[in-house]
Structure formats: C-alpha cells, structure tokens
Amino acid sequence: MTPEERVKELKEKINYHSYRYYVLDNPEISDYEYDMMMKELIKLEEEYPELKTSDSPTQRIGGEPVKEFEPFTHVVVMQSLANAFSEGELRDFDRRVKSVVGDTEYVVELKIDGLSVELIYENGLFVVGSTRGDGFVGENVTANLKTIKSIPLRLKDNLNLIVRGEVFMPRASFEKLNDERELSGESLFANPRNAAAGSLRQLNPKVTAKRDLDIFVFNLQRIEGVEIKTHIESLEFLKEQGFKVSPHLKKCKDIDEVIEDIKYINLIRDKLPFDIDGAVIKVNDIKKREVLGSTVKDPRWAIAFKYPAERQKTKVKGIIVQVGRTGALTPTAILEPVKIAGSVVSRATLHNEDYIRDKDIKIGDTVIIQKAGEVIPEVVEVVKEDRTGDERNFVMPSKCPECGAIAIRLPGEAVTRCTGLNCPAQLRRGIIHFASKDAMDIDGLGPAVISQLLDNHLIHNIADLYYLKYEDLIKLERMGDKSVKNLLNAIEVSKSRDLDRVIFGLGIELIGSKAAFILADHFKTMESLQNATFEELTSIPEVGPKMADSILAFFKEIQNRDIIKRLKAVGVNMVKKETVKLSNIFEGMTFVLTGTLEKYKRDDAKKLIEDRGGKVTGSVSKKTNYVLAGRDPGSKLTKAQELGIKIIDEKEFENMLNQ
Structure with a gap:
C-alpha cells in the first residue's frame, strides 16, 4: 500500500469512528485503537506534507494563533427568535400562523444555551464557520470550529450547503474546566454558556482544541441540488451527512401537543447533560415558512418558549442609582452574592421608583430574586416576615449621581431622568x-x-x-x-453619509442598522420619517408595533428634534441617496478581500465593486474570480493559490476601476 493509499484509508476510518463516538455516542473501537490510527496519520502527513489536506482529522488539533478574527458577512441572515413566556403567548403565536397558512404541524426542539454559529460547506468540504455577531456580520472562527470533533470536515456527499448550530459546553466539561482554572489561579467562568463563548473566541485554536466543546445543528439555512420539504426531513438529511442534530425532536400536529411536550421538557431539563434555556417551536413545512416570512429581527414561523426563571433568597445590602444612555436613572440592588441559573449574582435591577414602592423594597430586606428570561436578575418579592425593624427606605435622588444636574420625573412617566445635556x-x-x-x-x-x-x-x-x-x-x-x-x-x-447611517447613528431604541436602512428606503427623507404616523410605520412589513412606538417616542422629544435641526443646518445629509451603478465592468464577477488595504477601507472597496455590478463574498471558492490582497493576507490567499484563482493587488484593482 502506498503512503497516499494508507493516508486515504486512515482518514476514512478515523472519520467513521469519530462519527460513531462524537455524533452517535456509540463507539466501535477503544480509545487506544483510535489514538494509534491518529498517531500514524500525523506521522505520515509529516513525512509527506503534500498528502495533508484541509479536511484531514489532524486539523482538529489546532493551528497557529491568529492576530484577530476577520469579519464575515452571512450569506443568510442569522436572525434571533421572538420569545414566549406563557401558554397564552404560544396560542397567540399559533393563531398568527394559522391566520396566514391555516392548520400546520410544528416541531419542538430543545433551546440549547450556547453560542450560535453558521457552517458553510462547498463540494462537501467545510470551508467557513462564523459566529452570529449582529445577525448580518459575524466573526470568522473556522480554525476554532474545526477543533470541535462533532463538526464534520467532509460530508457524506459533495454538497453546497449552509447550516446553523449551537456550540455548547457540557456541564461535566464546564466543571472540569473550572476546577483546572481554580488550581492554576485563573478566574472562573460563570456558566457553561460563557465558557463555550470564551473558548470558541480564543485567538489560539490550540486552546480551543483543549476545551470540550460540542455542537447541535438545528437548521438547514440553504442547500443546492436537493429538495427538502419539511424541517424534520432536513434534520434527518443532515444527520445522514454526518452532523450531530438537535436532540429531542418532537413533531406535533397542533399547539396542544406542543404545549404538552414543552411541559415534558421542563420535567427533564435538569437531568440533561447540558444547559437549555427553553424550547423552540418551528413550523415544519418549509413552503409555509416561506409564506410566513420574517420581520427585521425574527422569523414569523418560529418562537422560543422560556421556562419560568429560577428563584433564590438573598439580602439587599444597599441600593445604588445608575444612569443609562437615555438619561434614565435606574435603581440597582446590591445583594449578598447568591448562585442562580448557573451564575453568581450580586446585583439586581429595581427598574424604577414605582417598582420599589409597589414591592415595598427596603435596604436590609430579605428578598426573592430571579433571572427574567434567564438573563437579567431582578427582585420579585420581599420576605416581610424576615424583617427586624432595622430596614431603611430608599429615596430616589433629586440630582443626577453622574453629573449633579437636576433629575425630574414627568407626570405620567415611571422613569426619573437627568436633565443635564452634558451628562x-x-x-x-x-x-x-x-x-x-x-x-x-x-x-x-x-x-x-x-x-x-x-x-x-x-x-x-x-x-x-x-x-x-x-x-x-x-x-x-x-x-x-x-x-x-x-x-x-x-x-x-x-456629513455626506447616507440617510440610513444617520438614522442608525441617532440611537433610537430597537432600530438597528438593517431597520434604519428599511426606514430610509421607505421614507426617503428625515423629515418624512419624523412626521410619520403609527399607521404609516406599521404598514412597513418589517416594522412592528414596538418599533413604531419607539420611533414615535424618539421624535416626540423636543431635544432630539432640535439636535436633528442643528445637524441639518451644518450640512449633515438628511435625504436618501439614489444608488447609481457607475458601470458594469464587474458584472457577474465575485471578489474576495484579504489583508489590510493601504488606500481603501474594506467597506469602501466593497462598495466600489458592488457599484460596478460585482459581488464580494467572505470565502474563496471555485466561483471566485479575483482575490484582492493587501498587507498580511490570511489563509484566503493560500486557498486562492491552491485553486488557481487570480490574485490582484491594489494597483491592479485601480487599473481595473479606470478601464
């Protein structure tokens, strides 16, 4: 047997046994036998470097450290999910779905408490993995994701597809990691989710490789050449391709079955070897999903159910006041530290003065706290029978604790606000x-x-x-x-930035960059947006009632309108610019940018290409026409060289622009 044949055989055997062990949890050989095969493969690849490929099992060991993660624009937007906290909210979701597509099947899954990632495969090969980021742009963490043994480096078939999954750390691995960190004098991770996120974002993949990360793939984002009709069918298909799919999949004929399964998951969730923060309900039929569509932030065909938060008893040692970006004065309880929902809590929000009064919270009280939506600690109840008489009332300050300006509470408002413009x-x-x-x-x-x-x-x-x-x-x-x-x-x-950038820059609550673009595209001018009614705003499919209320409240503030007037007076653009295609010289061409460009910011180079009909992607493939390489190019340059893609520098790029 030639070295090439033996390397090929070892790869196939190791991949097969990795799948049996890490995905199916049903190994056929001992750890020793597996380790011996891996050792032999490493030795052969060292002797014959030309036989080492990107999909080799040896690549899971971890490569060289990176200086920083490159941004990666998602091909398919990675949206978040709307939340439900009660049976009634689930039935409201069901009614909304039925009103559009009629009776439908649902699928219930566990909502794994981890870090959402996107995995891209080209011709069956894992090429790019990225974090969710803001949903539009994440971080390229391919090298780190390759260290996770339940992620297949090569699929069963030569497919082009994109999947979404949740990287997590099992509880046992989390406890082991914290024990090791404690022995070495390092700070401890608060919970498995933080440990998973910190491990995946290590600049040194070898560190990630030592952490026991795992993944469940829960959605097929895109696929070429294969027709998939249902969500269940997609996950079965992905499982056949080598993925570890989301556990506990339950197909339900109606919302009643959904609710029953959610109750069952609540009974078993403490017995699971990993953390969950709820359950996810999805429409099973793919065509119905397409009809239902999405808002700017979340799909209308899925919802996350959050279980009632864990509660603990502790004591209020003091109350401080913090000032938010909008000038709101928010009282915060300083607590005796207590562990809740996997992390130690020493502070809890008290929201506002009315909240403290309604719950009769005093400094020195024994209280019950919980994590609202498993995230924000809050005081929910005072244990009045534990009072000793030494407790003290809290008084909201009349001056801003940050700048000393007068703090006022307007009639009909629950929030006390700082009046200082320079706070x-x-x-x-x-x-x-x-x-x-x-x-x-x-x-x-x-x-x-x-x-x-x-x-x-x-x-x-x-x-x-x-x-x-x-x-x-x-x-x-x-x-x-x-x-x-x-x-x-x-x-x-x-001053010449487009209108959507100005809208986003104002910091209107709930209005991100994508929503700002939609608003600018619809209203065309800042004045039209300022004067828009609730009905006009909600007539835009991607704008919901909460977003509309936020926009109306923002422009109702006189100080905000005055600032916009001053911005306009000094020449800041307040009108949506019309996109003009300068030429079509890059029509049908795909570019990839790598390294640091001397003359252009990456966004500027991207715009120059797109304005001339071209497309910019985040990864190199056979479909790439040009790689524009700057200083310190990364692995994309190597991949381009391997594939024979034309590599150009800035001078060549400028020559092309000037044609």
Whole structure:
C-alpha cells in the first residue's frame, strides 16, 4: 500500500469512528485503537506534507494563533427568535400562523444555551464557520470550529450547503474546566454558556482544541441540488451527512401537543447533560415558512418558549442609582452574592421608583430574586416576615449621581431622568455609537477622544461635533497638528453619509442598522420619517408595533428634534441617496478581500465593486474570480493559490476601476 493509499484509508476510518463516538455516542473501537490510527496519520502527513489536506482529522488539533478574527458577512441572515413566556403567548403565536397558512404541524426542539454559529460547506468540504455577531456580520472562527470533533470536515456527499448550530459546553466539561482554572489561579467562568463563548473566541485554536466543546445543528439555512420539504426531513438529511442534530425532536400536529411536550421538557431539563434555556417551536413545512416570512429581527414561523426563571433568597445590602444612555436613572440592588441559573449574582435591577414602592423594597430586606428570561436578575418579592425593624427606605435622588444636574420625573412617566445635556453617563455612549463604523464612521473619534471632548466641555451633544474648531482641538493631550486635521476632515466627510447611517447613528431604541436602512428606503427623507404616523410605520412589513412606538417616542422629544435641526443646518445629509451603478465592468464577477488595504477601507472597496455590478463574498471558492490582497493576507490567499484563482493587488484593482 502506498503512503497516499494508507493516508486515504486512515482518514476514512478515523472519520467513521469519530462519527460513531462524537455524533452517535456509540463507539466501535477503544480509545487506544483510535489514538494509534491518529498517531500514524500525523506521522505520515509529516513525512509527506503534500498528502495533508484541509479536511484531514489532524486539523482538529489546532493551528497557529491568529492576530484577530476577520469579519464575515452571512450569506443568510442569522436572525434571533421572538420569545414566549406563557401558554397564552404560544396560542397567540399559533393563531398568527394559522391566520396566514391555516392548520400546520410544528416541531419542538430543545433551546440549547450556547453560542450560535453558521457552517458553510462547498463540494462537501467545510470551508467557513462564523459566529452570529449582529445577525448580518459575524466573526470568522473556522480554525476554532474545526477543533470541535462533532463538526464534520467532509460530508457524506459533495454538497453546497449552509447550516446553523449551537456550540455548547457540557456541564461535566464546564466543571472540569473550572476546577483546572481554580488550581492554576485563573478566574472562573460563570456558566457553561460563557465558557463555550470564551473558548470558541480564543485567538489560539490550540486552546480551543483543549476545551470540550460540542455542537447541535438545528437548521438547514440553504442547500443546492436537493429538495427538502419539511424541517424534520432536513434534520434527518443532515444527520445522514454526518452532523450531530438537535436532540429531542418532537413533531406535533397542533399547539396542544406542543404545549404538552414543552411541559415534558421542563420535567427533564435538569437531568440533561447540558444547559437549555427553553424550547423552540418551528413550523415544519418549509413552503409555509416561506409564506410566513420574517420581520427585521425574527422569523414569523418560529418562537422560543422560556421556562419560568429560577428563584433564590438573598439580602439587599444597599441600593445604588445608575444612569443609562437615555438619561434614565435606574435603581440597582446590591445583594449578598447568591448562585442562580448557573451564575453568581450580586446585583439586581429595581427598574424604577414605582417598582420599589409597589414591592415595598427596603435596604436590609430579605428578598426573592430571579433571572427574567434567564438573563437579567431582578427582585420579585420581599420576605416581610424576615424583617427586624432595622430596614431603611430608599429615596430616589433629586440630582443626577453622574453629573449633579437636576433629575425630574414627568407626570405620567415611571422613569426619573437627568436633565443635564452634558451628562457623561448618557452622552459618551451616545456619541460613541453615533461615530461608530456602521453609523457615521468618523475615523479617529474613538472613546478616548470623546472623553477628552466631554471633559473639556467642547461638546454637549452629537451636533456639537460639527462645530469643533482647530484651535480647540489642538490644546488637547495627544492631539497634534496632523491628528486634529485628520479628525476635522473625518467629521466633515461624515456629513455626506447616507440617510440610513444617520438614522442608525441617532440611537433610537430597537432600530438597528438593517431597520434604519428599511426606514430610509421607505421614507426617503428625515423629515418624512419624523412626521410619520403609527399607521404609516406599521404598514412597513418589517416594522412592528414596538418599533413604531419607539420611533414615535424618539421624535416626540423636543431635544432630539432640535439636535436633528442643528445637524441639518451644518450640512449633515438628511435625504436618501439614489444608488447609481457607475458601470458594469464587474458584472457577474465575485471578489474576495484579504489583508489590510493601504488606500481603501474594506467597506469602501466593497462598495466600489458592488457599484460596478460585482459581488464580494467572505470565502474563496471555485466561483471566485479575483482575490484582492493587501498587507498580511490570511489563509484566503493560500486557498486562492491552491485553486488557481487570480490574485490582484491594489494597483491592479485601480487599473481595473479606470478601464
């Protein structure tokens, strides 16, 4: 047998036994036999490097560390799920579904408490894996995902498909990891989910490889050449291809069966070897899903049911007040630390003054706390029989604890707000968001510079940025002539950002970048959006009632309208720009960008390509026409060389643009 034949045989055997062990949990050979085969394969690949391929089982050991994770734009948007907390809310979901597609089957799954990822396969080979990120852009963590043994590096068939799964850490592995960290003096992970997220985002894949991560694939996002009619059918198909699919799949003929199964899962969830934070209900029929469609944030064909939160008893040691980005003063209870839902809690939100009064919460009280939706700790009840008489009433401060400005509570409102325009608690975070890459993208205006501007009283709101002068900025620390000129130029350039970027930059609650784009595209001008009615807003399919209420409340605030007037007066664009295709020189061409470009930001290069009819993707494949390579290119360059894809530099790119 030649080395090539033996390597091929070993790969097939190791992949088969990995599948038996890590996916089916039904091994056929001993660990020793498996280890000996892996050892032989490693030795052969060292002797014959040309035989080592990206789908080899040896690649799970972990490669070299990376400097940082590259952003990866999802081919299919990774949406979140709407939540239900009661049987009534589930029946409301069922009624909404039936009103559109009639009676339907559902599938109930466990909602694994982990980190959602996307896996892309081309010709049966695992090529890219990424985190969810904001749903539109995540991080490329392919090297780390390859270390998870339940992820197949090669499928049974040569398919092009995209799947979504949940990476998690089993409870036993979590406890073992924390024991090891405690012995070595490292900080402990709060819960298995945090441990999984921290492990998957290690810059060194070899560290990830040592963590016992696992995955359940729960959705087929896209597939070529295969027709799938139902969700159950898709998961059975994925299982045949080598994936470890979501456990406890229950097909239900109606919502009554769904509710019964959810009750059953609640009985067994503490006995599971991993954490869940609820159950997921999905429409089984794929065509019905397409008819139901999605909002900006979540699909209308699925919903997550969250079980009642775990409760614990503890004591309120004190109450502090924190100031949010909107100026809201939020009282927070300082608690005697207590473990709840897998993590140690020492603080809990008290929401507002009415909440404290209605529940009669006093400093020194014994209270019952829970995690609302398994995330935010809150006080739900006072154990009044434990009172000693030493408890003290809490009084909401009349001045902002951050800036000392008068704090007022308007009639009919539950929230007390700071009136200070230069309150650092709310202003700093608001300006950071306004200047961020996805908003106005003001290069050089980072958190440190913003803090300097605020500390020196040079700005009191986002509009003041456009009135900054050279003579004011040059006096600041670490701001030389070139830095000041570059910053002022970046501020000036930001005036021409498109309307959706301005809307997003305002920081309207519930309005992300995608929703801002939809609003800009629909209303065309800031003035039209400002004057929109509830009915006009909700007539947009992707805008729900809560989003509409948030938009109306934002523009009702006089101070917000005044700031927009000042932005407009200084020349900030308030109109949706019409997209003009400059030429079609890149029509039908696919580009991949890698490394650091000297002349262009990556988004700018992407726009230049798209404006000329081309497409930019995050991974190199046989369908790629050009790889635009900058300084320090990554593995994409190697992949392009292997596939014989044409690689161009910035000079060649400019020549193409000038044709």
